[in-house]
Amino acid sequence: MVIETLSALAEPNRFRIVELLRSGPHSVNEIRERLRLNQPQVSQHLRVLKEVGLVDVQARAQQRLYELRAAPLRGLHDWLEGYRRLWDARFDELNELVEELKDKEENHGTRKGK
Incomplete structure (x- = not known):
């Protein structure tokens, strides 16, 4: 379902x-007017x-x-969360490597200066 959600959201x-519907339910005419699109x-x-x-649709008069449905967006969030954790771990490893290289450079510079 994540692929379908991403595919749908890829169209500007x-x-x-979806961004407009975050503020609450809207009719087709409200969406048309706010986004300056034609009705079709x-x-x-x-x-x-x-x-x-x-989205879900409710008939009123x-x-x-x-209105937005939360479930697909939660599914997308959960899927992205796995990648966020992966990249956070990789950035942590990169930070450790940078600190290690800085320490080596500082120690090497100190020894040269003696």
Whole structure:
């Protein structure tokens, strides 16, 4: 599901829609007006976002309100967290190596100066 989520968010207008929906549910017309897109574009993007589970739709009177679903975003967060831990560990190792090299350089410089 992570691949589908990333793929959906890779399209700039879909990403913009998700960012807008962070503030709460919006209708197609609100999304269209706020993002200055035409209605068919908004509907198409919302359909893709709904298919991958990023948005839910609620019918209220004559309009449909779209809102974010947390589960796919949590899944993406968890997937990215594994990479964050990996890179944190590698950066820690790199920092240790840099400190070790600095110590060697300082010790070598001290011996030369004597």
